[in-house]
Amino acid sequence: MAMFVHLTSAAGAARIRRSGIRADSRGPGGERGVYCFPVLPSYTLTHQWLRELARRGTRGGMVAVQVRLDDGQPVLAGHYAGRRRDGHRPVSAVEAVRLIAGRDDPQGWEVFVPRAVRPGEVHRIRSAPQVTGWRYWPGSHGTRPCTCFGCRVRGEYGGRRLRERLPHPLDGPPPPVPVLLGRIAAAGNPGDPRALLDALHWFGTRRRGPVPALAPLAAHPDPRVRRELVWAVARWSTPGTADLLDALAADPDPGVREAVEDVRAAD
Incomplete structure (x- = not known):
């Protein structure tokens, strides 16, 4: 059995224990399913998506949902930057773990399960501190963040102060x-x-x-x-x-x- 972690808002933890993880996300090909990441020896790499997902807003913080999938479960694995270029490879769950664990730098990689996760596949749910991982993109630390309308996240913590400090020349205050x-x-x-x-x-x-x-x-x-x-x-x-x-x-x-x-x- 291959082990993966799915990061989500703590507000849905009770529903996930009861009914599993809904297929709410849209995959690279437009199908519905669940995004997750293999459980690796490194806690930081396993939970690398925490800060990026948390900055989009959560209710009650984040939780890490560990799920067990059959080794032969078909999934899509690839770097998030390749979603629009058909850069995700169809592999089995166990092959996805080997593919990502064998990379020199697995930051930004993801696994997409093209279906809902059943309750029996949920191994455990635990809280996840939102201080782990990268924001914006892997390796972005030390780079000036973009405050254009397309990049900023509405309601992001500290977003207003950031826009006041680094105003974008093309996305100033809207006309009345x-x-x-x-x-x-x-x-x-x-x-x-x-x-x-x-x-x-x-x-x-x-x-x-x-x-x-x-x-x-x-x-x-x-x-x-x-x-x-x-x-x-x-x-x-x-x-x-x-x-x-x-x-x-x-x-x-x-x-x-x-x-x-x-x-x-x-x-």
């Missing part, structure tokens, strides 16, 4: 909502895509926004605008956001539908 709505109105009907994409980019940096004012863009003829609309409202807590995403989930463009699936999978 009336200014953005004025730009959308000035774009015409159905609207210049470039102007709409720029306005939607800034709306995406907010926690809330005017859903009724943006809802007509769901019918814009340019699918790029509809995709950007998905990302703009994805993290909003404004009433009506879920209904707008439901409508975009049935969009005729596959890219728009995939965008809705991606933002919902990230929740």
Whole structure:
């Protein structure tokens, strides 16, 4: 039996003991499953993902869930940087352990199990201190962190102070909502895509926004605008956001539908 560790929020520990680990993550090929890492002799390497996962926000801290998988269980193993380049190799569970343990530097490597982990496969659950591992990427210590909108994590501890100390030249404070709505109105009907994409980019940096004012863009003829609309409202807590995403989930463009699936999978 091959042993792996899955790192997750402590809030789900009771559910994992009762029902196992749900297949909530999206794999390199789009399938649903569970990410984990082999249990190696080095505690630091085994739990290397702790700080990176913890900075995205947890409830009650992190726990390490050790799971036992059959040696022949099909998995995908590879470096996280290769997810979008088909860089993950289909191997058995025991081969994944050998592959990663045999590397000179296994930092950044991961194993994806393309299914849920059953309760009987959960070996034990224990607390995991969030001081182990790397942040941002392996070897990033000593490198100036990027504070652009694409790199920063909303709600990250110390994030506001970091952005104030290291402001990004392209992602400063967003224009006020009336200014953005004025730009959308000035774009015409159905609207210049470039102007709409720029306005939607800034709306995406907010926690809330005017859903009724943006809802007509769901019918814009340019699918790029509809995709950007998905990302703009994805993290909003404004009433009506879920209904707008439901409508975009049935969009005729596959890219728009995939965008809705991606933002919902990230929740």
